[in-house]
Amino acid sequence: MPFKTSQQFILFVCLILACSNACARDRLPQSRSTVPADVGWTTDPAAAGSGTANGGIKNFSATAATIRSTVSNLTFEIPNYPFTPRADRLVDCQLKTETLSLRTDDKGPFKDYAEFQARGLAKIPTLVRSYGVKGLSDVRIVLPEAYAKRLDEGQVIGKDPGTGKDSQRVAPADLPQLIDEMPDPRYFKRILISDNGNPEDDWVTQSYFSKGFVSATAMIDGELFLYKSNLTDYLRRDLMHEWGHELRYKYWNDPVRDLFHDAVQVETQWNPRQYAARGDSEQWAVLGEKLLGTSANDFVEACDRAPIRTTLWMMTLTKCLNNVPKPLWTVDQSKYAARAKYVEKKVRGKALDSVVAMQRVEKDPARLDSLNRLAKGL
Numbered sequence: 559m560p561f562k563t564s565q566q567f568i569l570f571v572c573l574i575l576a577c578s579n580a581c582a583r584d585r586l587p588q589s590r591s592t593v594p595a596d597v598g599w600t601t602d603p604a605a606a607g608s609g610t611a612n613g614g615i616k617n618f619s620a621t622a623a624t625i626r627s628t629v630s631n632l633t634f635e636i637p638n639y640p641f642t643p644r645a646d647r648l649v650d651c652q653l654k655t656e657t658l659s660l661r662t663d664d665k666g667p668f669k670d671y672a673e674f675q676a677r678g679l680a681k682i683p684t685l686v687r688s689y690g691v692k693g694l695s696d697v698r699i700v701l702p703e704a705y706a707k708r709l710d711e712g713q714v715i716g717k718d719p720g721t722g723k724d725s726q727r728v729a730p731a732d733l734p735q736l737i738d739e740m741p742d743p744r745y746f747k748r749i750l751i752s753d754n755g756n757p758e759d760d761w762v763t764q765s766y767f768s769k770g771f772v773s774a775t776a777m778i779d780g781e782l783f784l785y786k787s788n789l790t791d792y793l794r795r796d797l798m799h800e801w802g803h804e805l806r807y808k809y810w811n812d813p814v815r816d817l818f819h820d821a822v823q824v825e826t827q828w829n830p831r832q833y834a835a836r837g838d839s840e841q842w843a844v845l846g847e848k849l850l851g852t853s854a855n856d857f858v859e860a861c862d863r864a865p866i867r868t869t870l871w872m873m874t875l876t877k878c879l880n881n882v883p884k885p886l887w888t889v890d891q892s893k894y895a896a897r898a899k900y901v902e903k904k905v906r907g908k909a910l911d912s913v914v915a916m917q918r919v920e921k922d923p924a925r926l927d928s929l930n931r932l933a934k935g936l
């Protein structure tokens with residue numbers, strides 16, 4: 559669908575990367591103090607929502623439609639739960655003062671990210687409310703106390719930057735359910751709910767887009783930021799995208815990182831979404847939306863169209879799931895494990911066949927090196 563306004567371009571930002579060059583390999587995650595934002599956009603929030611008829615992919619492929627009839631949706635479909643507030647899961651409420659980053663009135667332009675940080679951002683001591691989450695001892699949900707009081711008084715309605723429609727803002731009690739749905743619910747160490755826009759949006763606008771950048775989520779060092787986020791049918795997908803980045807960083811020193819880079823070089827016929835072309839990290843995170851999304855069709859299409867990348871991703875997911883204590887497993891973790899097992903049994907061989915077929919005809923030495931490494935590593 560075409561964009562109606564420039565504000566519909568952008569829904570999430572992944573701040574954890576330093577790389578802004580779509581062709582370059584990304585670097586180790588660094589401190590936010592030195593890292594400019596890495597940016598992203600969705601094609602259309604309605605079409606890209608999990609569980610939609612076309613799986614969020616424009617021109618849904620005939621291949622996937624064929625496969626749909628051969629793989630049981632009942633097996634791979636993941637429940638799309640209605641949002642259920644769980645105030646009973648919010649524990650250990652604390653009031654404290656924290657320094658939050660806010661945008662100054664300085665319109666810029668700024669010569670670089672450091673100057674934007676110095677002139678464009680202000681660190682404001684803010685009274686915040688902080689909750690623990692019952693069952694997840696390391697997770698805190700934090701929001702300005704003034705905003706928390708507004709949410710206490712009833713639903714807060716706000717315009718969603720993606721749909722342009724008024725809908726209900728995310729409140730702390732909405733989050734335990736979403737956290738539980740992540741394969742390892744302990745990856746988000748802290749979730750900040752903000753009633754302001756992302757203060758870094760203007761830097762992204764200046765450095766990447768001419769106007770209208772609006773972000774809804776961002777992630778850095780295990781902290782998830784929700785900016786004016788609403789309870790939409792793509793909220794789970796956006797959180798899963800950010801969770802996927804964190805998964806990659808958890809396995810930064812695993813051979814899978816280089817192998818995935820090799821896979822991106824040689825498996826080029828299909829991208830899960832245009833934004834994935836920005837680089838290895840977004841390839842990884844966007845593919846994760848499909849592999850962990852509620853739609854079985856999305857999952858099957860990724861298996862079919864990107865068997866090498868999918869195999870590597872799900873090998874990593876298996877390692878992750880093996881570290882999740884059983885008391886934290888819900889039906890979702892079981893579904894993810896079933897998908898991972900399917901990939902191991904049905905997709906890995908196809909990925910190897912694809913590598914071998916490409917090895918036979920590849921003339922470019924660098925790509926051949928990638929294929930040789932994949933043949934050993936898959």
Ligand SMILES: [Zn+2]
Nearest residue numbers: 572598840843
């Ligand atoms: Zn991302």
